[in-house]
Amino acid sequence: MTQTxxxxxxxxxxxxxxxxxxxxxxxxxxxxxxxxxxxxxEREFFALLGPSGCGKTTxxxxxxxxxxxxxxxxxxxxxxxxxxxxxxxxxxxxxxSYALFPHLSVWDNIAFGLKRDGMARDAIGxxxxxxxxxxxxxxxxxxxxxxxxxxxxxxxxLARSLAKAPKLLLLDEPLGALDAKLRQDTQFELMDIQxxxxxxxxIVTHDQEEAMTVASRVAVMDHGQIIQADTPARIYETPxxxxxxxxxxxxxxxxxxxxxxxxGYRIDFAEGQPALYAETDIALTDGQRxxxxxxxxxxxxxxxxxxxxxxxxxxxxxDIAYLGNLSTYHVELPKGQIVRAQTANTRRLSRRSxxxxxxxxLSWTDTAAVLLEx
Ligand SMILES: Nc1ncnc2c1ncn2[C@@H]1O[C@H](COP(=O)(O)OP(=O)(O)OP(=O)(O)O)[C@@H](O)[C@H]1O
Ligand SMILES: [Mg+2]
Numbered sequence: 001m002t003q004t005x006x007x008x009x010x011x012x013x014x015x016x017x018x019x020x021x022x023x024x025x026x027x028x029x030x031x032x033x034x035x036x037x038x039x040x041x042e043r044e045f046f047a048l049l050g051p052s053g054c055g056k057t058t059x060x061x062x063x064x065x066x067x068x069x070x071x072x073x074x075x076x077x078x079x080x081x082x083x084x085x086x087x088x089x090x091x092x093x094x095x096x097s098y099a100l101f102p103h104l105s106v107w108d109n110i111a112f113g114l115k116r117d118g119m120a121r122d123a124i125g126x127x128x129x130x131x132x133x134x135x136x137x138x139x140x141x142x143x144x145x146x147x148x149x150x151x152x153x154x155x156x157x158l159a160r161s162l163a164k165a166p167k168l169l170l171l172d173e174p175l176g177a178l179d180a181k182l183r184q185d186t187q188f189e190l191m192d193i194q195x196x197x198x199x200x201x202x203i204v205t206h207d208q209e210e211a212m213t214v215a216s217r218v219a220v221m222d223h224g225q226i227i228q229a230d231t232p233a234r235i236y237e238t239p240x241x242x243x244x245x246x247x248x249x250x251x252x253x254x255x256x257x258x259x260x261x262x263x264g265y266r267i268d269f270a271e272g273q274p275a276l277y278a279e280t281d282i283a284l285t286d287g288q289r290x291x292x293x294x295x296x297x298x299x300x301x302x303x304x305x306x307x308x309x310x311x312x313x314x315x316x317x318x319d320i321a322y323l324g325n326l327s328t329y330h331v332e333l334p335k336g337q338i339v340r341a342q343t344a345n346t347r348r349l350s351r352r353s354x355x356x357x358x359x360x361x362l363s364w365t366d367t368a369a370v371l372l373e374x
Contacts, residue, residue, distance in 0.1 A: 008041035008043075009041060014041060016040060017040055017042040017076065018040040018074070018076055019073075019074070020036050020037055020038050020072065020073075021072050021074070022036070022037055022071060022073070023062070023072035023073070023074060024036075025062060033059060033062070034224035036059075038219070038226055038229060043199075043200055044201070045191065045194055046201065046215065047205060047210075047214065048204045048219050048221060049206075049211045049221065054221040054223060054224065057204065058224075060170045063170055064086055064091050065084065065091070066086060076091070076168070091166055091168045091169075091170065093161075093172065094161040094169065094171050094172070094174055095172055099157075100153060100156055100157060101145075102145050105143060106142070106143055107141040109156055110128045110132065110159045112160065113163055114127055114164065117164070134162070134193055135159040136155070136189075137155055137159060150177055150182070151185075154186060162193070162197060162199065166199065167200060169200070169201050170201075170203075171190075171202070173204055173205060173206065175187065175205070175207075175210065183207075190214060208247070211232070212232040212236070217231055218230065218232055218235050218248075227244055228240045235248055236249055237370075239293065240372075241374050242293065242374065243374075245370065245372065250296050250328070250342075251295055252294045252296065253291050253292070254267070254291070254337065255289065255291050256270075256276070256290060257269075257288070258286065258287070260286055264278045264279035264366060264371070267292055272334070273333065274312065276313075277311055277366045278367075280370070280371040282371060291371070292370070293370045294369040294370075296328055297326075297344075298368040298369070299341035300363050301329055301341040301362055303360060303361070305361050306363040309365055310366070311365070311366065313339065313361070314334075315360060316357060316358070317355065318331065318338065319356070320354075320356065324345070325345055326342055326345060328340055328341070339362050
């Protein structure tokens with residue numbers, strides 16, 4: 001099976017569906033969105049991720065037309081959306097609370113917007129049937145919202161949001177109310193539906209794993225700004241800052257001074273500790289402060305000093321977190337820094353090779369850590 005890579009953001013001929021151009025949103029003297037310029041492309045599944053209050057919902061409400069930018073322009077398919085009222089935009093927003101009508105059946109909930117738009121009876125019937133099939137709700141068409149499960153209600157809300165075939169669907173914490181297992185299933189369903197309908201999705205989630213699972217690109221936000229917007233793999237493997245490295249997944253950050261060394265830099269981080277080495281594309285000046293970000297799964301933990309790697313530190317095991325498939329070791333260096341190392345538990349009832357207080361060696365290759373300026 002051949003599959004072309006979906007990376008419209010790398011194609012200069014591709015026209016973005018959504019363009020933010022210097023968009024700022026202020027509430028009084030508080031800046032909720034701070035001069036943001038970025039694009040979202042057709043058929044993207046774009047995830048907004050960031051701490052509470054960083055501006056995710058505000059970003060969506062501006063797209064939906066419930067808020068207007070204080071400065072800047074938002075274009076949808078090349079057209080400034082400022083003069084277009086919310087109900088005339090090819091945009092639909094699905095709220096966390098779903099807001100289903102409790103007295104209407106599943107069928108009528110999905111048909112609601114179509115009826116209001118004056119669509120012909122037969123066409124409504126066809127469209128609702130199509131939506132019920134898409135979201136696998138055919139059997140529940142006659143039930144009321146209180147007669148179905150949380151996951152099913154979530155699918156009704158989704159069916160209702162998709163019924164009018166919006167170009168853009170905004171999902172603000174759509175899976176927040178679901179338990180972990182159902183949430184995972186629903187994530188895959190959501191991806192499937194997105195692919196089938198070709199709708200562009202912008203999703204807000206506080207769950208980084210969810211963002212990584214569903215999204216074509218993840219935008220990591222802080223204080224009204226997108227710090228990095230990139231594919232899940234690049235966000236994880238090549239974060240552009242300590243903030244992003246730390247926000248996504250588990251990481252150890254070691255702060256030190258950089259000195260040019262071959263294809264990268266030597267990092268001196270503590271008196272009496274060996275220097276660390278990292279290859280990188282970024283350019284630093286000798287003596288500059290820099291941060292090494294190392295993912296725990298890239299750190300080997302051994303009893304003997306490794307012969308083949310020059311990044312090798314000795315430490316003592318402080319804590320072990322057993323996570324079933326993985327174990328994470330928290331290892332304390334002589335100066336008190338904690339480095340995390342992770343091993344996969346591939347054997348059932350694996351003998352624990354290390355335990356608390358054990359003196360161990362931590363090591364990684366020159367390409368395993370990411371060197372960051374900020
Ligand atoms: N109508 C408003 N008036 C004043 N301040 C507002 C208004 N709406 C949002 N804010 C502020 O703007 C900031 C961003 O809010 P927003 O709702 O976009 O955050 P969020 O990223 O969605 O957070 P959460 O994850 O908690 O939902 C917050 O500090 C919030 O208090
Ligand atoms: Mg919000």
